[in-house]
Amino acid sequence: MIKIGIVGYGNLARGVECAIRQNPDMELVAVFTRRDPASVQILTAGVPVLALDQAASWKDKIDVMILCGGSAKDLPTMTPAFARDFHVVDSFDTHANIPAHFAAVDAAARESGHIAVISTGWDPGLFSVNRLYASAILPQGKDYTFWGKGVSQGHSDAVRRLPGVVDCRQYTIPVPEALDRVRSGENPELTTRQKHTRYCYVVAEDGADKAAIEQAIKTMPNYFADYDTTVEFITMEQMHRDHAGLPHGGSVIRSGITGWNGESRQTIEYKLTLDSNPQFTASVLVSCARAAMKMHTRGITGCQTVFDIAPADLSPMSREDMLAHLL
Amino acid sequence: MIKIGIVGYGNLARGVECAIRQNPDMELVAVFTRRDPASVQILTAGVPVLALDQAASWKDKIDVMILCGGSAKDLPTMTPAFARDFHVVDSFDTHANIPAHFAAVDAAARESGHIAVISTGWDPGLFSVNRLYASAILPQGKDYTFWGKGVSQGHSDAVRRLPGVVDCRQYTIPVPEALDRVRSGENPELTTRQKHTRYCYVVAEDGADKAAIEQAIKTMPNYFADYDTTVEFITMEQMHRDHAGLPHGGSVIRSGITGWNGESRQTIEYKLTLDSNPQFTASVLVSCARAAMKMHTRGITGCQTVFDIAPADLSPMSREDMLAHLL
Numbered sequence: 001m002i003k004i005g006i007v008g009y010g011n012l013a014r015g016v017e018c019a020i021r022q023n024p025d026m027e028l029v030a031v032f033t034r035r036d037p038a039s040v041q042i043l044t045a046g047v048p049v050l051a052l053d054q055a056a057s058w059k060d061k062i063d064v065m066i067l068c069g070g071s072a073k074d075l076p077t078m079t080p081a082f083a084r085d086f087h088v089v090d091s092f093d094t095h096a097n098i099p100a101h102f103a104a105v106d107a108a109a110r111e112s113g114h115i116a117v118i119s120t121g122w123d124p125g126l127f128s129v130n131r132l133y134a135s136a137i138l139p140q141g142k143d144y145t146f147w148g149k150g151v152s153q154g155h156s157d158a159v160r161r162l163p164g165v166v167d168c169r170q171y172t173i174p175v176p177e178a179l180d181r182v183r184s185g186e187n188p189e190l191t192t193r194q195k196h197t198r199y200c201y202v203v204a205e206d207g208a209d210k211a212a213i214e215q216a217i218k219t220m221p222n223y224f225a226d227y228d229t230t231v232e233f234i235t236m237e238q239m240h241r242d243h244a245g246l247p248h249g250g251s252v253i254r255s256g257i258t259g260w261n262g263e264s265r266q267t268i269e270y271k272l273t274l275d276s277n278p279q280f281t282a283s284v285l286v287s288c289a290r291a292a293m294k295m296h297t298r299g300i301t302g303c304q305t306v307f308d309i310a311p312a313d314l315s316p317m318s319r320e321d322m323l324a325h326l327l
Numbered sequence: 328m329i330k331i332g333i334v335g336y337g338n339l340a341r342g343v344e345c346a347i348r349q350n351p352d353m354e355l356v357a358v359f360t361r362r363d364p365a366s367v368q369i370l371t372a373g374v375p376v377l378a379l380d381q382a383a384s385w386k387d388k389i390d391v392m393i394l395c396g397g398s399a400k401d402l403p404t405m406t407p408a409f410a411r412d413f414h415v416v417d418s419f420d421t422h423a424n425i426p427a428h429f430a431a432v433d434a435a436a437r438e439s440g441h442i443a444v445i446s447t448g449w450d451p452g453l454f455s456v457n458r459l460y461a462s463a464i465l466p467q468g469k470d471y472t473f474w475g476k477g478v479s480q481g482h483s484d485a486v487r488r489l490p491g492v493v494d495c496r497q498y499t500i501p502v503p504e505a506l507d508r509v510r511s512g513e514n515p516e517l518t519t520r521q522k523h524t525r526y527c528y529v530v531a532e533d534g535a536d537k538a539a540i541e542q543a544i545k546t547m548p549n550y551f552a553d554y555d556t557t558v559e560f561i562t563m564e565q566m567h568r569d570h571a572g573l574p575h576g577g578s579v580i581r582s583g584i585t586g587w588n589g590e591s592r593q594t595i596e597y598k599l600t601l602d603s604n605p606q607f608t609a610s611v612l613v614s615c616a617r618a619a620m621k622m623h624t625r626g627i628t629g630c631q632t633v634f635d636i637a638p639a640d641l642s643p644m645s646r647e648d649m650l651a652h653l654l
Contacts, residue, residue, distance in 0.1 A: 018587050022466045043587050099650050119654055126460065128654045129638050130597075133453065135653070136614045136641040137607075139349045185600070245591075258610055260345050260370050264572075264603035266610075270457075271598065273512070276591035280464075283585055283593075287463045307639035307649055311456050314463040322634055323426050326462070327446055327455045 003029045008068035015282025059085040064289040080108035083116045087292045091121040106303035115292040121281040130270040134254035141256020142187045148172035150248025164208030169243040171199045185255040185265040198229040248277035287314040330356045335395035342609025386412040391616040407435035410443045414619045418448040433630035442619040443630045448608040457597040461581035468583020469514045475499035477575025491535030496570040498526045512582040512592040525556040575604035614641040
């Protein structure tokens, strides 16, 4: 039985709680929160919710701590700190800062003899693994990542911060023609605008200047200015009724050529269609917790990514069953 | 520089030769054949073609031997034998006999201190890895493997052995409605007949009884009897003009549920669209040869499958580049 602790209790953490329940070799031991523990109601009966600063005293009762903090403010300090007392798994997803995060976590985990799996989930995570497999197998090729159709929480938050906006749900949508061209093996050069469009459902304050909000969204640098963006104003009732979920997904596609004269076109696509982005991400984190335990029994310590995890370590199946039923 | 030898010189071996040329960290050292070496013309200038029984004397000049023999008669004895003198990679694909093959190869490779990667390619191989990832991440789910549209060489050969048949190309074709139902996350129960159809292009001898050939194909047990099969007679000229290639591909799809009450449907699809089945299989074998070398430097020996290979070991990229550009 792998004993799991969860740090934080937002959407991702709830997904981890649900995923643990689906895996008979795992057990949720405790949830740690920065909020008042008495105010946090979890789903699993009989499992304590505790203050974050009590976590260290649980080091002998928890094997793997799954860290469900944010990449901007929490994980850069939280992951190295927890790696001193536990094996840890995080979903750090600020791509540009991954090398620095890796270095900090690796130092802490090596010193304490723990394993830390960072930046896992689906992107970074499963999409990264598929970029790696595909590029290793088709060295002469080009890969493309399309996201969506799905809710981008970062973009939704950016719109919510605008004056006059009460709520927003932003959908990222791949351009169908771009997807078709890539799937056909054409290997086109595509601009940001040619790959994805953005669609914002916005609830505005009563009397807000909707034209000004629309203009502010469409010209927002980094987030929207490089995209064709559509803004649609809806009521809070419509928001709750039609946009309560957090669906997402996307495709990693690599097309390459093989043969003495590059005469054969070969295309690999990995595609996710997700009703719930946080629950799926959580399911990946939980399988990585299992891998951390298996790798540690072989004497491995330090920071690991999905690139370092042999697929067998993610699974509860025995080698015999894998060879007989999956290979 | 990884020094590669190839055993055999059919379609797969030629694909290996082409793939080595695409990987700057690899070098083809020699090709070994059962035929008269003087009769075998390879593509790479300056590389010797030698008799199979000379291979052992090349043990200090070759790092990894890629074994391109057949699964029925060659590999069961060839892979353990070569694992005594070399790291080896094979594409053994008789699913039911994989556990026995693994045991025989593992014993030989452990004794000699080599690594043997068996049963790699795309199925078994990449499809297997994707079945494993998907089942580890979505434990409550069901997976489906669809093959095609593509040429099945085993089925083509079976038809070629019928009296009156000069040549045949058999295409395996997924049933579009079945694919749609699986992609939608419906998790249907599908019979063999509901998943794939088979289409045979047949060149018959002059004066052959075409009705009898068609009947013999459609009722052939194991190969065709459980499928809806179409037989079309064509000329040898049409065969050469329209069916010279060996395209293939397919999809591994797993749909599962997550959430406290299984309320979210999550679907993972891995799809290959291949102009050349043997060249793609060969590209996977070559990346596994690199993995064998990397794993051996960490002291690993014995038989390995794609399940045991950390993705990073397949790639020539440095860890720094992977973290910065792929994760």
